Amino acid sequence: MSLPVHLSVNEDELLMFSKNSVASDAEIDATHLNAISKCLVGARLDARPLNGFPGELPDSLDNAYSIQSLSIRAWPDEISGWKVGGVPQDFQEKFDAKHLSGPIFRAATQSVGKDETISMPVFRGGFAAIEAEFIAQFATNVGPGEIDQSAVSLLDIVSTVYIGAETAGSPMADINRLGPVAIISDFGNNAGLVIGPEVKGWRDRLAQKITVEVDVDGERVGTVAVAMKDGVLAAVRFLIELCTARGIYIPAGTLVSCGALSGIHDVKVGSESWVHFEGLGSFGVQFTERQPVV
Numbered sequence: 001m002s003l004p005v006h007l008s009v010n011e012d013e014l015l016m017f018s019k020n021s022v023a024s025d026a027e028i029d030a031t032h033l034n035a036i037s038k039c040l041v042g043a044r045l046d047a048r049p050l051n052g053f054p055g056e057l058p059d060s061l062d063n064a065y066s067i068q069s070l071s072i073r074a075w076p077d078e079i080s081g082w083k084v085g086g087v088p089q090d091f092q093e094k095f096d097a098k099h100l101s102g103p104i105f106r107a108a109t110q111s112v113g114k115d116e117t118i119s120m121p122v123f124r125g126g127f128a129a130i131e132a133e134f135i136a137q138f139a140t141n142v143g144p145g146e147i148d149q150s151a152v153s154l155l156d157i158v159s160t161v162y163i164g165a166e167t168a169g170s171p172m173a174d175i176n177r178l179g180p181v182a183i184i185s186d187f188g189n190n191a192g193l194v195i196g197p198e199v200k201g202w203r204d205r206l207a208q209k210i211t212v213e214v215d216v217d218g219e220r221v222g223t224v225a226v227a228m229k230d231g232v233l234a235a236v237r238f239l240i241e242l243c244t245a246r247g248i249y250i251p252a253g254t255l256v257s258c259g260a261l262s263g264i265h266d267v268k269v270g271s272e273s274w275v276h277f278e279g280l281g282s283f284g285v286q287f288t289e290r291q292p293v294v
Helices: 011-016 025-046 061-074 089-095 180-185 232-246
Strands: 079-086 099-105 109-111 117-122 127-138 158-170 190-198 209-216 219-227 255-257 272-277 281-289
Touching (some): 025 180, 061 099, 079 190, 089 180, 099 180, 099 232, 117 158, 117 190, 127 272, 158 232, 232 255
Antiparallel strands (some): 272 281
């Protein structure tokens, strides 16, 4: 029995997929991972919600990243950066991991000026959230095995730090409940990146506590005082290690969204958010309905 792997494959077809086949386990596993990728990519291209994860959840982070790699190759855009997020506490022991990553694509990367507002699309019927984050930019190319982190300072790898926000999003409304394998499989639960003003003299401010506030629809939903040193360099280090292991080349100029600061704040189509970094700037985000990619 073989499973169709064209973009129109749906979750019902995947749920019917069985390992009762004369093919080898490796062939079946590869076919199944490819079919999951096709379904996730198809739902994103169509801006169509999914009732749940399409098929059986991957049994390892490696298989989840394999699905992600298949989806990256199928996506009609180039990568502008990577999001680094945390593995939910309940899953850290099971998967022996504290961080995860997913791609951010060029068309979903937008810049906003100080005190300006930008529109960002989210899935209707899926998952949607905003996360205030610091964003680092690579100063140099980093290829697998090219950087000895014991000899090169991470400070030299980062050229610029910005304030900003990740717009998290997925066709699956329950993606976070499903855990890191679902999140990794679906582009790290990323829907876009908002790049705010540059943090001038960021190296001298690494240890400075900065209050970050997030409002959604006029209500304060997140407040935290954080230092850049607590997340920015750790996110860059993790991304280099992960990309090295996956054989992924990181070109100069690549952006890194360095993890939610005040939490993951749910939004919906029509929501308005305001993000404020004390002493560094503020910006607004209006959420519109995501449209199919044509």
